[in-house]
Amino acid sequence: MDGREAYLLSIGTALPGDPVDNAQLAKALGVSEEWIEVFIGTRTRHFARDFATGEVRWSLADLCAAAAERAVAAAGVDAASIDFVVMGTATPDALMPATVNMVADQLGLDQIPTYQLQSGCAGAVQALDLARTLVTSTGGTGLVIGGDVCSKHLDLRRDLTAAAPSELVNYVLFGDGAGAVLLGPEPTGEAVALRRVLNRVTGLGRKPGQVIEWFGMADRDSGKQAINEDYKAIEESVPAMAEEILWELLDELGWSADELDYLLPPQLSGTMTAKINSRLNLPGAVEVSCVADTGNNGNALPFLQTELLLKQMTSGQKALAVAVESSKWLKAGFALEKL
Known part of the structure; x- marks a missing residue:
């Protein structure tokens, strides 16, 4: 590259x-x-x-x-x-x-x-x-x-x-x-470097934690739920997966936990985010969350969090975002550094 x-x-x-x-x-x-x-x-x-x-x-x-x-x-x-x-x-x-x-x-x-x-x-x-x-x-x-x-x-x-x-x-x-x-490719505008991106499916052999159905004309009256969540499985798995993502990204970046200025945690819900933050235990990193005010709007959330982050971030500061998808158990995250 x-x-x-x-x-x-x-x-x-x-x-x-x-x-x-x-x-x-x-x-x-x-x-x-x-x-x-x-x-x-x-x-x-x-x-x-x-x-x-x-x-x-x-x-x-x-x-x-x-x-x-x-x-x-x-x-x-x-x-x-x-x-x-x-x-x-x-x-x-x-x-x-x-x-x-x-x-x-x-x-x-x-x-x-x-x-x-x-x-x-x-x-x-x-x-x-x-x-x-x-x-x-x-x-x-x-x-x-x-x-x-x-x-x-x-x-x-x-x-x-x-x-x-x-x-x-x-x-x-x-x-x-x-x-x-x-x-x-050039650090203009916000001048924030995207240092790393993690994107991995880890659900081999596991039952999905979330299913969103697609209904065609032939099956729209099937009586199936449009969205189905195994909330218990999500509560049990997501905090542990978030912790794995955090430390995997820090290891790949060569950053210590003490160097992290901001944490953008998973945004399933306000209650779940609080549980995850407690488990990650990064008192030196400022939490950047929005789900309590926006609801879980899926793929908008990392960008809503990042917008809040950029209003606070100053030169030399580092941020790490963690995202977990429970559909087929995907680990995701990214790291940003303000120049």
């Missing part, structure tokens, strides 16, 4: 509509507000559908394009300088055309390579991994996007009094949103 590096030049994010708090959600779903606050630990979330009517107000492409436009504007460059687009999502607007191409269309991009990666919480990191490889091998500048619209799977007008806990939890856990960064 000719010794090239990849640098984060700018960032942009997008959250749809006004935040929906626990009181609103509890009333609509017929569940306890206290249960949401204690079990999930999330205060608010944003939905791309109107909370009262279910009307779609933003598509995933809309949110991703808005985040990308903000990233491009923050970098002070013309969209024509973008050489490729990589996007990670678990909830595309359609199977075809790929949502990344609808985003490119909204941005006025044409005649460049586009890539869409289908993944959950690790998808944004996978997109960074691919983009970093493209930047360091070609010297090009890439737009990296992560986003999800989880509310498309959740019928907020449905009677949930008899819903299984594995289904009900998804109504209070998830939100919608998008984020984007520009990645390039």
Whole structure:
């Protein structure tokens, strides 16, 4: 790769509509507000559908394009300088055309390579991994996007009094949103080096911890849950996996735990994030979290965290992000250093 590096030049994010708090959600779903606050630990979330009517107000492409436009504007460059687009999502607007191409269309991009990666919480990191490889091998500048619209799977007008806990939890856990960064070969703009990316599947022989179904015309009335979480397995496995990711990245980087200024932990929920932070035990690193206010909006989260990070980060400081995907047990993470 000719010794090239990849640098984060700018960032942009997008959250749809006004935040929906626990009181609103509890009333609509017929569940306890206290249960949401204690079990999930999330205060608010944003939905791309109107909370009262279910009307779609933003598509995933809309949110991703808005985040990308903000990233491009923050970098002070013309969209024509973008050489490729990589996007990670678990909830595309359609199977075809790929949502990344609808985003490119909204941005006025044409005649460049586009890539869409289908993944959950690790998808944004996978997109960074691919983009970093493209930047360091070609010297090009890439737009990296992560986003999800989880509310498309959740019928907020449905009677949930008899819903299984594995289904009900998804109504209070998830939100919608998008984020984007520009990645390039020179340290301009934010001048933050992307030092390392970890991206690995570790679920050989293991039952998935999360399943999101796709319903075609032939099976849409099958009665299957759209989203199914094995929350017990997730609670048991994710903290240990997060710890493994942390120390593996530190070892690869040659950084000591004491050198770490910021930690961007997994963002499944406010309660789970607190448990993970307790296990990681890095009192010298400032936690950068947002899930309690944004809900779990999947592939948007690493970029929402990074946006908060960049408002605090100063020259010479180091940050490490950890992400775990429970679908088929994926380890992911990345390291940033401010120049």
